[in-house]
Amino acid sequence: MAGEFCANHPDRPTALRCNKCAKPICPGCALHTPVGYRCPQCVRGQQAVFETAHWYDYVTAAATALVLSGLAGVLLSRLGWLLIFLAPTAGGALAEVVRRIVQRRRGRYLPHTVVAAMVLAALPALSLWMLLYVGLAGAAVFARLRGSLM
Template sequence: MSEAALTCANHPDRETSLRCNRCEKPICAQCAVLTPVGYRCKECVRGQQAVFDTARPYDYPMAVVIAAVGVALSIGVLRLIGFWGFFVAPVAGGAIAELVRWAVRRRRSRRLPLVTALGGAAGLLPYVAMPLLGLLLSLAGGFDLRLLGGALVSLLWPSAYGALIISSLYYRLRGIRVA
């Protein structure tokens, strides 16, 4: 069979000259997935991801604890430097991500970034729990505006730091996914 006569394995009506570089199956442009190692069919990419999903069960609690402690410590430090903390927060998130990757020995998992981000959110809790309580009290105490304003401000700063740290943590971890 000549190359020109190839048709996509999933779409027999489509001629193609592209083959999956792993299983050699002819694939059309729509069925091809560009991976760091070349074009592959969707089936091979799925199989590859299963192989790369190497995380052990205890990697998750470990990542959660590291992220929670890391985020809690980072917010504590960032609060001291105020506004400039917003520029440092993404760096802190990246550093926590590297720490998690090191702790799980670079084992990969598609769920790990999300689980780690949730752990990071737990690290934010100690900072927002008191202001939240103050917010509720100010509402219960006949809507004390001064108390309400104070609670909102003290809620805003750790939340903004936390959002920056956790999002950069999440995306850094996501970056290790193949294809």
């Protein structure tokens, strides 16, 4: 078999390839990811892309969600059934504000942080409407922020 050799180990023949950059890699180098085998260089590069948020982005994102979501929750929970239509919109708007405040930097746990802050903000004025608001708006925020990570 006129095989190829690992890009990192020229003495090791291999049939594996990184499924991103198509570089030949030996089983010792190949990293198993949810999308297939990748070389260490590609995996490292990808992590750098995913995680660009600074630690203070988490703090400002949480603080923003705490204040804005707290206010929106109190306002919307007075509107009765209208809340069901307005909460996802409010969540989408909140996600946009957060994205702008962190200057579109990406953090893997940023969506979780924002939703946790929303839950926290709802606690002082907890009611059935507030729970409904947090559920609907929280899902919208999570989906929007998660989507912007891809």
